[in-house]
Amino acid sequence: MKSIVIVGTGDYAEMAYQYLKRDNYNKVIAFSVEKKFKTVNKFCDLPVVDFEEITNFFPAQTHELLIAIGPNKVNTVRERLYLEAKDLGYDFVTYISPRANIWDLRMVGENSFIFDGCVIEPGAKIGVNTVLWSGTVVAHHSTIGDHCFLAPSVAVSGKITIKNNCFIGINATIRDHVTIEEHCIIGCGAVIKKNTIKNGVYSTKGTDLLRVDSIETQI
Template sequence: MAKIVIFGVNDLAELAHYYLTTDSEHQVVAFTVHQEYKTTDTFKGLPLIDFETINKIYPSTDYRLFAPMIGTKMNRLREKIYNEGKSKGYDFISYISSKATLFDNQIGDNCFILENNTIQPFTTIGNNVILWSGNHIGHHSIIKDHVFFTSHVVMSGHCVIESYCVIGVNATLRDGITIAEGSFIAMAASITKNTEEWGFYKGNPAVKSDRSTRDM
């Protein structure tokens, strides 16, 4: 069990608080945001403190962080908070639902893996990854850092998901493909071949649009 400070006061922070308090042995003791976004001193009945001075009240020697943020700017905002926490000396926990199915998979820190995800054998997951509910994560695959899967994605075996990717609801990824860094896979897209870096893909079969994800 660890004492946890959750970053954020949005829906994901509220969900993280619920999951951690009902489906983990961790103890949530506070929330934190940057001072400019702080409009109150409490959230969910717990202290809300400035991220800039978090070490003064909740030192990294005794507390751990969790930052379950959405995929804003292709997960780069969540990466920024993750790196800031690391620079302050904090370790991050991961939350993995007791209702997810795993097979001794290697999973990094600050991951948020919700119910009904099936992660098949010999698949590894990096740091700062969100798998929303109900995804199929195929065998012998690699999901790298700072990735966001929405819900009901089917990822076949032997796939590689590079960093900074967002995979939309009901997307399908065929076996053996690589989703290149910064790819955005739209809702219900069917990916049948490797993508290109920072590309936006939609349709069935999916095609690359003229839109770049670098500015998203």
């Protein structure tokens, strides 16, 4: 088994490390981040090396990577680092939680991360470098593209296409047979019932403050 280096030092990288550690991926030995974003020399008690120097410290022949960068700029930062690492010859960790319900493990692309409680039904496909956070459901015959990020408890109905580099916010719901075009942002709690447009940003109105007397308000 090759040793593992996690690229990233944000929340996603930390959670990925915790999940890998819990599930006995004991070969995580370091983190890496681009030099201009490096603020610490250790993260989760492991060393942090400059991504620009990663081949000098951890060559591709003996190490594999998990690119664990969040959905910055509709996932294009994670996409760029994934493609750069691939050009350097690295293999990638593909993590599927044993607490997830996945119909066909072969339908999950490399460097993707499937958290606890996710459901991927028959005929569904997950692209490369894509994140499904806890509790997300991808129903039958739906396709999630490359470099996507689905936040907790997203509900994707049947025969949906989510194209590359999309972000779907927590508790968003997408109706069956809908296409989400590339580089879309779907905000938390949004309900999408028809096709979107490329680069579209969709949101739902937040809840307004009604009162400031919660102690006296009857529930």
